[in-house]
Amino acid sequence: MGSNGNGGLSPIRHHNFCAGPAALPTAVLERARDEMLDYRGHGLSVMEMSHRSPEYVAIAEKAEADLRELLAIPANYKVLFTQGGATQQFAAVPYNLLGRGGSANFVDTGIWSRKAIAEARHLFGDVRVAASSEADGNTAVPRPEQLEFSGDAAYLHYTANETIGGLAFDYIPGSEGGGPRRPDGSEVPLVCDMSSSILSGPLDVSRFGIIYAGAQKNIGPAGLVVVIVREDLLDRARPDMPSLFGYKALAEAGSMVNTPATYSWYLAGLVFEWLKDDIGGLAAMEAINARKAAKLYAAIDASALYSNPIAPANRSRMNVPFVLADERLDKPFLAEAEQAGLLNLKGHRSVGGMRASLYNAVPEAAVDALIDFMADFENRRG
């Protein structure tokens, strides 16, 4: 897509550590810019295309095909491009999976898990927390043997990466070939909110019943949400479900039950192309992400000013929260970082402190610049 892929930024572009909506690859934005008024000689913008036109359908299908290739999605999974962000899926998942009764089971590892739990409880009441990391301050995820789902579990939901807490699962619940097992050996479908870690590395999709991910971290612009759903789960919906929530109808209509978010879908396709062609796929992406995160955590751990409380095995590669030993330094830290072209390092308003999000589109050079700035700040002010 261009030599500027994951490398240096153009002089006008700052380093953006936002947790979402997050940085996008410069090469993707350049392509979108160049195609804005005229998509490849068709005489109109992608934004202006009928979603049923051959040009647009080709864009949409290529995006899906590239995503399938990147994640090696098995043929018995449907890929949906829908709307409302992950938050809408907090409602859509129970509507789609509780039609045969049973209860929704959750692992609680932080703020986003709890939002999913709250919505299922609000709508359907009967919710079970199969395990929680709250007692130890969400600094480590529950171990597999601590998961106690109910006998009537219709599914088990977890949040692979807590964007605010910076807490990530280091394992996939369940066993090879599917989700966790009930005492009678039957499968509890595994549902995962993968908003802030999808596409950060290779994934065994066959372990999951449903994966969903808001686009605004590693996929594309806010508004779009990608749902990957195993076909045998399409027939479990509650009849009282709002029609647009229905995975089955969306799957049958190629995600075009109504007009989809066409431009966001196109941009997601450009990101997938960038991952394939410029980065070289998810194994290469994972190696870059591992390096980026390792060097930032190493800098934090070696410092007397900065600290991160998460158990090493569960430290997120995507979101690195840290606090300063003296919180009176927070404001100057943020102000000087912004002066240095390091944007959006403020932690989530619910927890304070700092957070550097190192999504795919954040180049290694940005992390190096952040580490240099942090060391310099500590030398001067720490």
Add this chain to the structure above:
Amino acid sequence: MGSNGNGGLSPIRHHNFCAGPAALPTAVLERARDEMLDYRGHGLSVMEMSHRSPEYVAIAEKAEADLRELLAIPANYKVLFTQGGATQQFAAVPYNLLGRGGSANFVDTGIWSRKAIAEARHLFGDVRVAASSEADGNTAVPRPEQLEFSGDAAYLHYTANETIGGLAFDYIPGSEGGGPRRPDGSEVPLVCDMSSSILSGPLDVSRFGIIYAGAQKNIGPAGLVVVIVREDLLDRARPDMPSLFGYKALAEAGSMVNTPATYSWYLAGLVFEWLKDDIGGLAAMEAINARKAAKLYAAIDASALYSNPIAPANRSRMNVPFVLADERLDKPFLAEAEQAGLLNLKGHRSVGGMRASLYNAVPEAAVDALIDFMADFENRRG
């Protein structure tokens, strides 16, 4: 925003008559292109901004302020920028208005009315069709005296402009100062799907309880939906409503219950700016739209080849469907039109024939080019 506002197209841009996603003003796309990599010196794209950052909040607030100015929205109305298109509002409206019981009442004037009716019936069963134009083939809207809403009507819903049928209301049901009245004098709140006619001219918002509009015609890119809701209607929601549907929560959170479709909202703001600054407001826009539609209908009526069946008073200014006297000419008509740079004239797949959508962003020059082409085609092939 630039001299290219509603005037000539750049050489690379064709004339786009798509019903939606529809043409956008060239000047808007140019601005989006120029700001794609770096929004006004901030060093990042609007797509990459935190929705809670001061830069983005300023963009969002200006968009709302400009929309309020354009439509002269009274202070007791909230403006929401949400997701899922108008189709999601087919569910959200009854969830938000049926919490105190009562039934949903509808005027049926075509395919989009019926989709709204079907969703309310699917979710809540008790639906009343207060009037229908089906018996006369949806060629005229029911007259005010034909509306028979039920005594327990919680609201009356209508579709101001049927995008597929090209059928438009020439009046607003009800009376000055609010919706229709029950026998006891109390108001039945009026709800209007205005997706394909909003912003085509001035509007008396105070007549409505709720106006909603999918963005992909006169507002911006697909995915965004704008809801204008009178404050006293915010407390009538059903408790079993998916949280993201809730107008009250959206209003209280400035439409940021979760991450909104930030880039689409920004683009909508650019369209509002264009309407204000380049066009000169909605009265000027209406004059242009009236001229565009009048000359196309005149050309159709004067022709022996083309025809449109809609009663003159109810002909849509936004969507002009027409058929050719010999449908064997449909294919050559479409092929030759496309050769001439006139795109997306094919009628909706459910009805066939042709349709020229003349939304705000379709310049008068495009309509002139279409009329010239139609006359030439008739001379040669008619």
